[in-house]
Amino acid sequence: MSKARKFVITRLFKGEPKVSDFKLDSEDIPVLQDGQILCEAEFISVDPYQRAYTEGHGVGRTMIGSQVARIVESRADGYPAGRYVVGAWGWRDRTVVDVANADKDFLLPILVPDLGGLPLSLSLGVLGMPGATAYFGLLDICDPKPGEVVVVSGAAGAVGSIAGQIARIKGCRVIGIAGSDVKVKWVKEDLGFDQAFNYKTVNLDKALKEVAPDGVDVYFDNVGGEQSSAVIANMRHRGRIAVCGCISVYNESQVAVAPVIQMHVVSRELRMEGFVVARWSGRWDEAFRELGPWIREGRLKYRETVTDGFVNTPQAFIGMLRGENLGKAVVKV
Amino acid sequence: MSKARKFVITRLFKGEPKVSDFKLDSEDIPVLQDGQILCEAEFISVDPYQRAYTEGHGVGRTMIGSQVARIVESRADGYPAGRYVVGAWGWRDRTVVDVANADKDFLLPILVPDLGGLPLSLSLGVLGMPGATAYFGLLDICDPKPGEVVVVSGAAGAVGSIAGQIARIKGCRVIGIAGSDVKVKWVKEDLGFDQAFNYKTVNLDKALKEVAPDGVDVYFDNVGGEQSSAVIANMRHRGRIAVCGCISVYNESQVAVAPVIQMHVVSRELRMEGFVVARWSGRWDEAFRELGPWIREGRLKYRETVTDGFVNTPQAFIGMLRGENLGKAVVKV
Numbered sequence: 198m199s200k201a202r203k204f205v206i207t208r209l210f211k212g213e214p215k216v217s218d219f220k221l222d223s224e225d226i227p228v229l230q231d232g233q234i235l236c237e238a239e240f241i242s243v244d245p246y247q248r249a250y251t252e253g254h255g256v257g258r259t260m261i262g263s264q265v266a267r268i269v270e271s272r273a274d275g276y277p278a279g280r281y282v283v284g285a286w287g288w289r290d291r292t293v294v295d296v297a298n299a300d301k302d303f304l305l306p307i308l309v310p311d312l313g314g315l316p317l318s319l320s321l322g323v324l325g326m327p328g329a330t331a332y333f334g335l336l337d338i339c340d341p342k343p344g345e346v347v348v349v350s351g352a353a354g355a356v357g358s359i360a361g362q363i364a365r366i367k368g369c370r371v372i373g374i375a376g377s378d379v380k381v382k383w384v385k386e387d388l389g390f391d392q393a394f395n396y397k398t399v400n401l402d403k404a405l406k407e408v409a410p411d412g413v414d415v416y417f418d419n420v421g422g423e424q425s426s427a428v429i430a431n432m433r434h435r436g437r438i439a440v441c442g443c444i445s446v447y448n449e450s451q452v453a454v455a456p457v458i459q460m461h462v463v464s465r466e467l468r469m470e471g472f473v474v475a476r477w478s479g480r481w482d483e484a485f486r487e488l489g490p491w492i493r494e495g496r497l498k499y500r501e502t503v504t505d506g507f508v509n510t511p512q513a514f515i516g517m518l519r520g521e522n523l524g525k526a527v528v529k530v
Numbered sequence: 531m532s533k534a535r536k537f538v539i540t541r542l543f544k545g546e547p548k549v550s551d552f553k554l555d556s557e558d559i560p561v562l563q564d565g566q567i568l569c570e571a572e573f574i575s576v577d578p579y580q581r582a583y584t585e586g587h588g589v590g591r592t593m594i595g596s597q598v599a600r601i602v603e604s605r606a607d608g609y610p611a612g613r614y615v616v617g618a619w620g621w622r623d624r625t626v627v628d629v630a631n632a633d634k635d636f637l638l639p640i641l642v643p644d645l646g647g648l649p650l651s652l653s654l655g656v657l658g659m660p661g662a663t664a665y666f667g668l669l670d671i672c673d674p675k676p677g678e679v680v681v682v683s684g685a686a687g688a689v690g691s692i693a694g695q696i697a698r699i700k701g702c703r704v705i706g707i708a709g710s711d712v713k714v715k716w717v718k719e720d721l722g723f724d725q726a727f728n729y730k731t732v733n734l735d736k737a738l739k740e741v742a743p744d745g746v747d748v749y750f751d752n753v754g755g756e757q758s759s760a761v762i763a764n765m766r767h768r769g770r771i772a773v774c775g776c777i778s779v780y781n782e783s784q785v786a787v788a789p790v791i792q793m794h795v796v797s798r799e800l801r802m803e804g805f806v807v808a809r810w811s812g813r814w815d816e817a818f819r820e821l822g823p824w825i826r827e828g829r830l831k832y833r834e835t836v837t838d839g840f841v842n843t844p845q846a847f848i849g850m851l852r853g854e855n856l857g858k859a860v861v862k863v
Contacts, residue, residue, distance in 0.1 A: 249793065249796075249797065250797075418792065420792075421790050421791075421792030421795075421796075422792065425792060440792050440796050441796065442792075442796060443790065443792040443793035443796055445790075446790050446792075446793055447793075452789050453789065453790045454788060454790065455787060455788070455790050456785050456787055457754050457755045457776065457778075457779050457786045457787065457788050458754075459751065459753075459754030459755065459758060459773050459775075459776040459779075460582065460754060460779055460780075461804075462754075462773045462802065462803075462804035463582075463754075463773050463774065463775060463776055463804040463805070463806065464582065464583075464804070464806070465804065466803070466805050466806060466809065467803070467804050468801070468802070468803040468804075469795065469801070469802045469803070470795075470799070470800070470801040471792070471794075471796040471797070471798065471799050471800050471801075472796070472799050473796065473799060476799065
């Protein structure tokens with residue numbers, strides 16, 4: 198009987214997760230029953246939400262997360278061996294999935310469509326959850342108009358880098374905020390952001406007042422906290438804010454504080470809405486039908502930070518939370 | 531030639547306004563021209579926004595604010611002597627208003643309709659700007675459903691006391707937050723709020739978890755800052771927040787900070803929207819057509835904290851900002 202490897206949590210995260218909070222474990226792979234498939238992970242996705250969704254954490258539990266995997270054996274109709282699927286089965290290299298009894302959106306494997314020659318790993322990035330997140334969060338929540346000023350925080354991340362480029366394609370002026378000079382250079386020079394700032398070395402309030410003296414119309418927020426307070430203080434009347442993430446606090450063990458925003462929310466009549474992409478779970482294809490051609494036409498660029506080897510998944514996760522990645526962070530199993 | 535009295539700002543407010551930041555001044559009242567009316571203030575309104583809207587402040591300028599006044603002389607069609615009007619002419623006891631050339635919503639005098647025996651001062655309160663604010667802010671922004679849990683901060687204030695009662699009338703369970711035991715008692719015992727807490731003596735987070743273990747659906751926010759962070763941390767999925775004011779910081783001379791909220795905004799997909807009541811400026815009558823009958827039927831209660839004498843307007847304003855009022859704070863000229 199062959200084995201599956203998996204990472205289990207050995208200690209609940211306190212502040213920044215540590216490699217020693219995880220243990221590489223193994224389990225027997227049972228004989229396949231009717232309605233089941235056996236999947237072998239090709240890429241494991243490491244994402245900020247995996248740190249935030251603590252309800253999925255527990256000592257002894259397999260760490261949460263998505264992967265793109267190949268079906269190596271199948272006893273389920275519609276899921277033939279050889280096809281690739283995306284599934285939220287956690288940090289595991291081999292998984293038996295009971296397709297017939299998977300009843301939740303995120304446990305049912307999603308068959309990867311023909312990517313037209315694009316890399317398989319994009320089904321965890323721009324042609325997967327992060328791409329759909331950027332697309333629906335920006336367009337559905339913020340409804341940006343040509344000529345409007347759009348600020349994106351976490352601009353060099355998996356979602357922010359795509360959200361900013363979509364805003365550019367829609368005719369907006371886009372300002373990125375990121376955490377290193379390398380990231381700032383990348384989003385400006387390679388992705389075509391109009392401006393970008395390193396929040397660690399720039400006074401954001403002053404910088405925004407200079408480049409957007411009439412104010413910001415749309416803010417796509419991946420980070421929350423102090424950076425967001427500075428952006429919100431510079432928004433224009435009836436500005437819209439999509440809150441996609443709050444990575445600035447995920448590793449905080451103390452209560453994080455930031456300048457109060459409500460006085461700006463009132464006086465400029467701002468609208469702020471948080472979202473998770475499951476809201477549009479039946480509609481992700483709409484996003485990919487636009488994003489795919491944009492990639493092929495060279496209008497939408499992506500980048501991946503690939504860590505080699507399943508055993509290095511904790512390191513990839515910790516590095517992503519530290520902001521060491523450009524674009525989407527994935528693990529090549 | 532007779533004189534008008536007015537309060538001018540002698541020093542820009544720093545932190546809490548002081549009586550010495552104002553000077554009682556007088557000016558000649560010019561002879562009335564065609565299209566003009568002469569108004570004598572009956573009541574001056576003191577409201578939190580007068581502290582917040584610093585663009586109206588300037589050394590030597592008349593302090594901003596609304597009043598209800600009697601037309602004592604008229605050379606303008608449609609504004610006969612003897613009628614009452616509401617106008618945003620600042621802290622002045624007599625004002626010549628050029629009706630023909632008043633082109634902004636808030637400079638044009640609003641004729642007070644027949645109040646059916648209710649006090650004139652209500653046209654600055656529940657049947658005026660604060661009443662319309664509570665009505666549209668709660669119903670248009672939050673769309674509360676029967677059975678939902680509604681939290682109101684500043685619950686004993688001019689707007690909060692009305693917003694909470696409207697929520698009750700609409701079948702919601704209403705929790706008030708206020709700054710003294712007297713206020714808590716008033717909103718519970720007289721206004722019929724289901725629960726209320728004194729934020730100065732209670733751990734709000736714990737209190738909300740106890741009385742609303744399944745979470746808060748709607749938050750009508752008059753205060754911002756720490757109280758709001760505690761409420762937002764206890765909201766339910768797809769909760770709605772109307773941000774009406776941010777009085778907790780108006781008197782702060784330092785940058786006020788509060789616990790970060792964006793992680794809750796994301797994970798529960800909350801929607802927060804700030805508003806000013808001018809958004810519905812053509813529709814205030816809709817509010818008063820509901821609020822008036824509710825008052826006469828005894829379903830909606832109001833209270834006023836009346837300061838006597840125009841000369842005491844600064845004291846009334848400072849006291850209101852300190853939270854010394856129950857219900858609407860007005861000055862009887």
